[in-house]
Amino acid sequence: MESRIDSDEVSRPSVQPQTLALGQEAEVRRLIERTATALRDMAGEFEHLGDSLGRTPPPPQPDVASYTLEYLTEPEKIAEALSDAAAVAVTEILSTHPGPVPPDAELAAELKRTRHARARDVVVRSVYGECYFKSPNGAKHLRSLTGLGVQVRLLGSVPLRLIVSDGLTMFSGPEDDGLAVLRPELITRAARRVLEYWWVTATPLDDLVDRLRESPTPQEQAILRLMSAGVRDEVIAREIGVSIRTLRRTLAAVMDKLGAENRFQAGIKAVARGWL
Structure with missing residues (x-):
């Protein structure tokens, strides 16, 4: 017997479209779950970041004193720091020099730094121990400085080496081979006051020369x-x-x-x- 195919059966939709629809829905659901997981992870990271920021100390305010400190011991580093301090000076360099009179090479380096600063019209005022004036090399050095326009004064005893150049402070003890370099505004102001006091109490070099001559x-x-x-x-x-x-x-x-x-x-x- 010949079988017949019902027309309704022919028009009935096949199973494949229904299967594809389910697969697409499953894929969409998986995509949504992955997206939700990623968002939750991102939210957790942001929350952790917020907690970290809350625990981090706030940056220093403009009126809070902050400073950096370097202590140099190598002669090359000290010479470089002294040269940099003279190079960045804009208005004025104040300094004290306790002695003993350093070797000729150091005196020559100081003259070179000072010459460059004076070429930029930087005011240079220096207080030297009287040991400089009593030494032939020291006295010659002082004359060279005054020839460059440096204002030189003398004290019987200068307790330490101190240099103030704008916002930079450098110092060392009279028997200390190292050099401390600080960049704090507060300490610079204090060091400048000390230098100004020594400057007022010191004797101008020209006055001392005239006095000794007479x-x-x-x-x-x-x-x-x-x-x-x-x-x-x-x-x-x-x-x-x-x-x-x-x-x-x-x-x-x-x-x-x-x-x-x-x-x-x-x-x-x-x-x-x-x-x-």
Whole structure:
């Protein structure tokens, strides 16, 4: 018998479209689940980040003092730091130098740094220990500095090396080979006050030179003392070990310093100036 196919059966939809629809829905659901999982993970990361930020200290405010500190011991690093400090100076460099007088190479390096700063019209004021003035190399160095326009003053004792250049502070002890480099505004202001105090109490180099030029030498002081005591020229010359001619020439120079017209005036003015 020949089988017949019902027309309704032919028009009935096949199973495959229904299967594809279910697969697509499952895939969409899996995509939604993956997306939800990713969003939850992102939310957790943001929450963790927020907690971390809450535990992190806030950045320093502008009015909170902060600073950096370096302590240099290698000569090359110290020379580089000193050169950088002079190179970045804009307005003024203040410094103290306790001594002893450093070697010629260091003095030459200081002159070079100072020359570059002065070429930019940076004001340079320095207080040196009097040991510089008493040393031939030190005195020559001070003359070279003044020739560059540096304002130099002298103190009998300078306790430490101190340099203030704009917002930078550098210092070391008198017997310390290292150099501390700080960049705090607060300490810079304090160091500047200390330097200004030493500057006011120090003696200008020119004034000291004039004073020493006018003061009597030990030989001249001995002549004045013996002359005021009424000792004769021949005895004075023998006492100090010079000839009569040298004695009288030296006495004339002392009278010229005092502005005295005769020996009597010389004795009075020497007492008044504290030379006797």
